[in-house]
Amino acid sequence: MARRRMIYEGKAKVLFEGPEPGTLVQYFKDDATAFNNKKKGTITGKGVLNNRISEYLMNRLNEIGVPTHFIRRLNMREQLVREVEIIPIEVVIRNVAAGSIATRFGIAEGTPLPRSIVEYYYKNDELNDPMVSEEHITAFGWATIQEIDEIIALSLRINDYLSGLFLGIGIKLVDFKLEFGRLWHESGDMQIVLADEISPDNCRLWDAKTNEKLDKDRFRRDMGNVEGAYQEVARRLGILPEAGPADAPAPDTVQ
Ligand SMILES: Nc1ncnc2c1ncn2[C@@H]1O[C@H](COP(=O)(O)OP(=O)(O)OP(=O)(O)O)[C@@H](O)[C@H]1O
Numbered sequence: 001m002a003r004r005r006m007i008y009e010g011k012a013k014v015l016f017e018g019p020e021p022g023t024l025v026q027y028f029k030d031d032a033t034a035f036n037n038k039k040k041g042t043i044t045g046k047g048v049l050n051n052r053i054s055e056y057l058m059n060r061l062n063e064i065g066v067p068t069h070f071i072r073r074l075n076m077r078e079q080l081v082r083e084v085e086i087i088p089i090e091v092v093i094r095n096v097a098a099g100s101i102a103t104r105f106g107i108a109e110g111t112p113l114p115r116s117i118v119e120y121y122y123k124n125d126e127l128n129d130p131m132v133s134e135e136h137i138t139a140f141g142w143a144t145i146q147e148i149d150e151i152i153a154l155s156l157r158i159n160d161y162l163s164g165l166f167l168g169i170g171i172k173l174v175d176f177k178l179e180f181g182r183l184w185h186e187s188g189d190m191q192i193v194l195a196d197e198i199s200p201d202n203c204r205l206w207d208a209k210t211n212e213k214l215d216k217d218r219f220r221r222d223m224g225n226v227e228g229a230y231q232e233v234a235r236r237l238g239i240l241p242e243a244g245p246a247d248a249p250a251p252d253t254v255q
């Protein structure tokens with residue numbers, strides 16, 4: 001097992017220094033949290049499944065020209081990505097009312113929205129990731145107007161593409177969260193790219209016929225069979241990994 005220098009340990013992943021400058025290794029854990037860390041648990045095998053699911057979706061997005069940080073999957077739990085400067089905004093794209101939008105506006109969960117809605121939340125656990133507007137984002141210098149325009153265009157494109165991809169396998173993409181970052185090229189040019197992960201941890205995915213939840217809401221709401229739901233998403237995508245000894249333990253870390 002490679003010894004890697006740990007850069008950051010988050011709630012669902014660990015970031016390690018990558019093999020070349022400008023690269024990072026994302027290690028996917030089985031840890032699950034909800035309600036800003038108030039609920040904690042583990043979902044056996046989640047890290048392996050999310051690594052695969054995110055690899056698959058990032059590859060599809062790269063193919064249609066959406067720039068992402070993803071380079072390649074390394075093993076069962078790790079993927080190599082380009083290091084970016086994360087824009088501290090969680091971008092949420094909603095197609096159907098669920099979760100906080102349903103509560104805040106008194107809309108029944110499952111009601112289709114008149115059009116896709118993009119929301120922004122400031123990434124700050126101490127403040128509970130407060131919802132913010134474009135005004136806050138530009139006033140506080142988290143991103144420029146041009147960067148926000150690029151983020152919206154990419155988000156809507158990703159939404160259109162992924163909505164179709166999931167519908168093709170009998171899944172409704174209800175809503176999802178994206179993170180973007182700045183990638184600098186040697187020429188000095190900066191590009192906004194999709195970063196982090198796309199998985200049932202940060203998407204609401206409902207069976208198109210039955211509305212059965214196939215995502216982290218099963219954990220949040222104690223509905224049981226969380227692992228089975230994540231496996232079902234991977235199975236329908238045609239990427240269910242073989243279970244067994246190929247699972248990779250976390251690397252030894254060096255200071
Ligand atoms: N390509 C990248 N370069 C640098 N940082 C990244 C990249 N992709 C994702 N990240 C960051 O790595 C971390 C991933 O870990 P994890 O998802 O466990 O974090 P988290 O517990 O959700 O915490 P946070 O609130 O910081 O997102 C996140 O902080 C994310 O913003």
Ligand SMILES: [Mg+2]
Pocket residue numbers: 010011012
């Ligand atoms: Mg995260």
